[in-house]
Amino acid sequence: MFHLQTLELVHWDYCQRVSLPLDASIITIAGPNGSGKTTLLDAMRTLLGLRCSSPRDYKTYARHAGAQTAWLRAVVDNRPQGRQTSSRPFARRLIYSDQVTLACRIDRNGGDWQRRYCLVEGDASIEQLRDTPEKDLGFMGVENWGRVLAGAGLSPAIARVLSLEQGQTDRLCEFSPRELLRLVFDVFGDQEVLDAYEKARGHQQELAREMAQAEHELDHSRAQLTELANRVNNYKTWRLRLAERERLATEVVPVLAWWSERESLVKQSRDLRRQKTQHRSALTEIAVQNKRLLHLLEEGAGSEQKAEQLRLERDQARAAFDAAQRHEAPLEKIVQREQELLALVDKGSNADELQAHMKELQAREAELLDQRGTLQQRRKAAQEALAALEGQTLPPMPPEVLKFRCSLNSAGIAHQFVAEAVEVLDEKWRHAIEGVLRGHRWVVLLEQEKDLTEAYELGERERYRHYIVEPGQTAHRGDAGTLLEHVKFTAPVPRWLVQQLQQLRCVADPHEGKRMGGTWITPRAYMHDGRGARSMWVEAHEHQFGAAAVQARRAAAQKELARIDAQLAPVHDEVMAIKRQITDTRRALEGHSAAEELARRSDEFAEARAALPAAKQARIAAGTRWQQLEADTTRAHDRHRAFTEEHKRLEAQLLRARGDSERAAQDWNARRRQQQSQVAQSQSQRSQFPAKWITSGTIRSLVDEYMNEVQAKLRLHTVEQELDQSSWETDDTVEERHRRMDMTVREQAANLDDHKVKNVQAGTAVHNARESYIEVLRTTVRRYRKNIQELGALAGVEVAADLPLLENEDTVLAQAGLKVNFAFDGKGTIGLNDGEASGGQQVIKSLILLVGLLKDEESGSGGFVFIDEPFAHLDVRNIQLVGHFLRSTRAQYVLTTPITHNLEVFEPAEITLVTSKKPKGGRWAPPIAVAKRRGVPELGELPA
Structure with missing residues (x-):
């Protein structure tokens, strides 16, 4: 990475124009609080496209100057870092001079400020830059400027930790092992490998997103296809229903109606033929019954004549029987009287026997009277029950x-x-x-x-x-x-x-x-x-x-009354005989002589005994004949009545048969005329149908499908209701839309399959790129470990770094971290931020980690670092430790420090820039004093 050599400011904050030398390893900016130390650091940060110290920004400084334009210019070295020319920091910009000018122009743009950057070969002054056309300078924005500096070694990763603000000298110690490993790789990693891995991973992620998008679009298209398929089915069903309704209304119902009527006519024809046959059979049967009726009439007349003759003979026999009975009855009474008198003669004049006989007769009389009374009471109850039923429709209630x-x-x-x-x-x-x-x-x-x-x-x-x-x-x-x-x-x-x-x-x-x-x-x-x-x-x-119960009760009462009368008659006769015997016995007790009466009436009794057998035989013979004639007469009358009833029944039957035959003939004629009319109408209707509609096969299929006209009408009604009440798809373009959507779904499915293949290929590429990335990462970690160990040796600190576990898997790589431990003064090891290090040790740890990132392996250069007040809150011993470390490294440091009583803060500096506060009421700040040490200070041992 390049080093700063000079810095020039024009209209920056309260500096009208300042040119400062920076061609030294350690530059200390000293001055009282508020004298502009941080202002100089922010100028360098702005020139490098970095963020100013919070909460300031470049607009604040440009606004304080009150000018329309502010300039920041720095000259940096562009010497090669190795033996090859391409190792110059700005070789990628095709600049091969040993010096390069970096410039930032800040212009007022309306109510806001705008900064632009340019890069010029050699040492170009602000006037030269101002006079050069802008198109030749190639001004660029802050993003492009960051990429230019990143190509020269100031990567975004370094930029994030390059400028340590006030109180943040231990900033890198606060990084987690995973954050530190990521920072190390971002700084040292092979950019091509990193770019290849990022590109492969980005390509795979993009393919994954595209595949997910394709799957989503395919699912959406399939849903649309399903919806269109349902609509197509609905449309087809609607067309089928329309066709079915038309067919039912124009063909099925009329044809089935005609066919049903035709079948009815056929059935009527069979019925008419059967009726005609039955009528002929009925006429034949009537003729037969007429002959039988005449035969019954003749038989009835003969049976009536015979019954009348038998009735006359029966009456004569009855009269003979009554005469014989009248002749026998007196004789029987005389003989019975003789027997009673003989019974009294046997007892003679023995009063005791007569008294005993009297008692027996009286006892028997009492018994018979009781029996007769009981029967009479029963007869009276039966008569009352019978009388109660007279005129009644229901039996009486309890x-x-x-x-x-x-x-x-x-x-x-x-x-x-x-x-x-x-x-x-x-x-x-x-x-x-x-x-x-x-x-x-x-x-x-x-x-x-x-x-x-x-x-x-x-x-x-x-x-x-x-x-x-x-x-x-x-x-x-x-x-x-x-x-x-x-x-x-x-x-x-x-x-x-x-x-x-x-x-x-x-x-x-x-x-x-x-x-x-x-x-x-x-x-x-x-x-x-x-x-x-x-x-x-x-x-x-x-x-x-019911009324039948009344008849049943009346018949039962009459039957009971007849049965009681049958029991009462012999009891009554016996009572009269006993009374007569009692009278005779009583007279015998009074002195009447039975023998005397027997003697007096002996001739009468003898004649009666002699005549009684003949009279009894005559009565029996007359009775037998009368009963025989009575039975014959009854049978003759029954036969005559049977002939008469059968004649009446057959005559009535013939009358009904003739009437039925006449009505059947009339009905047959009427039905025949009606059928002929219906047949003509059916033939006319048949001629209106197409021939294929009324073939036997067609009609048979219609009957199999719909059974009859009624079922066909019900189906027609159902179809019409379904067409009226249901929701139908009537757009005839839906089939074409479904076909197009089906093609789209097929294309999307093929595209998705292609994406899946590409995703597999991208996964393989990511796997390979990750392997290269891991190899570079291992090399980078080893390099960084070597750098911080060398820096630790210069600072008298033992530094140990544990190599992370690296595997070809994103999850393992994402969780990998770099653990660094430090050992000061032979004490135990301490971690990055475990709270066991002193303030100076924290600063040294952070500086070791930072300079280790900036150190070049070939040249040993450590780049440059901005540190705002690194000695704040440090005692003399820690200040010495920090200063000794700064001198022991080959990095360029720009430090700030307030004016203090401890001169140790100036000990490591090669150039000291002294700032002063702006006088009250003054327009510009006083000039910045520059103190440059003669020669390079020797690095000696720290006092114990």
Whole structure:
């Protein structure tokens, strides 16, 4: 790196024009506080494109001078650093003179200031620069100026640590090992290798960014392609729906309608042919039935004549039987009287036997009278029950039910009983229905729910044993095969009652029920449920449901009355006989003689005994004949009635058949005319269709697809709704846009694949460049370690640096650091900033690290360093240590120091620049005094 030789300032702060020599190793700027020491340093910094001491800047200094233009000029050496000419600092600018002029021109630009830099070969004065055209000077901005100086050795890395401000002499000690390693490589690293690595890494990063961008764009394009594909599908679906709607409306529905009508006409033709055949068969059957009707008429007349003849013979036989019975009855009574008298004659006059016989007769009479009384009471009850049924449509209710109904009516509660709401539709299943519903006959069905509470209270007070239910639901016809099928409810009933009947399956007998399983019941009321099977039989006189129950009860009452009469007649006859015997026995006890009567009537009794067998035989013969004729007459009448009923039935059937035949003929003619009209219309409609629409294959495919006209219309309605209500893509350019986007996606995918290949290649290049970078880094670290160890030896300090672990991996390189340790006065080692070094040791450590960066390996030169007040806050011993180190190195130092009582601060200086404060009221600052040491001071040993 170059060294400064002279510095010239024009209109810089309060300096009108100052020219200072700097051709020495150590230049000390001394003066009181505020005399412009830092101002001179900032001038050098501005000239080199560096940042001024905070918070000042070059504009502040230019503004203080009050001039329109300020100049900063320095002459630096450009001698070669080695034996080759290309080692001159400014050889890259094709300047090969030993001296080079650096200049900075600061101009007022409106309300602001602008600085520009130029580089001139040799020692050129400010006047020469001012007189030279600007285009020949090649003024440049601060950025380009920094690149020019970086080519001469003042790299940005050095610039960051070159100028140490006040109190920052230990600045480099505050660097972390990783920051120090980065700074060392930035200063010493082979620029071509560094540039190659940075270029390769930048290229890879750029490729990675481009690949990420390409992936993002590809994903975006694919998303757009997917969206366009969905839109294309939607567009195609829309076109298909339009085509389907048109086809349905113009072809499918009309053709299927015509085909359905045609099929209907074909079916009608078959029906008409079948109807005509049936009509002919009916006419044939009518002719046959007419013949049979005539035969029945003849048979009926013959059977009527025979029945009348048998009736006359039966009446004659009855009369003969009655005459024989009248003839036999007196004879039988006379013979019975004879037997009673003989029984009394046997007892004779024995009063005891007569008394005993009397008692037996009386006991028997009492027994018969009791039996007759019981039968008469039963007959009276049967008569009353029969009388109660007269004029009734429903069987009577039990007393407790009638009483509760009166209470409900009094309370104004509208109601019905289940018994009043049930009708039996099939009498075959009456016994089953009566049995199942027997316990629910008198369930109260309220008509209004608001009466429920009051009805409950009445039921509690009356102790009504049957249920009181709220308004139910209307019961519909039960399923086939269930008991509910045979029941009709005329009023709403509870749901549970309907379900009970719906669950009972009707079976013919228990054997079938066992085979079916579940809940079932037979016509004879034998029921099976989950608990088992039992009989629910109810006698006919206890039936309750419907008008048929009244008839059943009446028939049962009449049958019971006839049975009682049959039992009562023989009891009555026996009672009369016993009474007569009692009378005879009583008369015998009073002295009447049975033998006397026997003697008196002996001839009468003998004639009666002789005539009785013949009379009885005559009665039996007459009765037998009468019963035979009665049976024959009944059969003859039944036969005649059968012929008559069959004649009436067949005659009515023939009348209905003739009427049906005539109506069928009329209907056939009307349907035939209508069909002919429809056939003509169908043929006309067929002629309007294209031939390919009505081929058998086409119609068969339409039927397979749509079934019939109704389904086709429903599909047409669905398609129209879908077209009206759904969101459709109708832009016909969407397919072309999708095709273009597909091509774009393919191109982007290919481009991405190419980027991936290039990224792999770039990774390989980065890997190779990183290997070169690591080799240079190792060399650089070894070089820097050598520099600081040599500088430490000059300063009497042991310096040790640990080589970092370097591997071909960015993570390892990013974490690598340079650890440096120092040993002063034979004491233990200390690190960079561990707080164990004194103030002077901190300054020496920082200077060793800094000068080690500036030291040239071939020439041993250390460049130049600006240090603002390096001896601040240091004692005499540390000042000596710092001064000794400065003299021991070959770097150029520009130092500042205030005027102090310790002369040690001036001891290492070769040139001392003495500044003074601007006088109060003065325009410019006093001139700067220059004190130059004769000869170069000897570097001696430091006193202990």
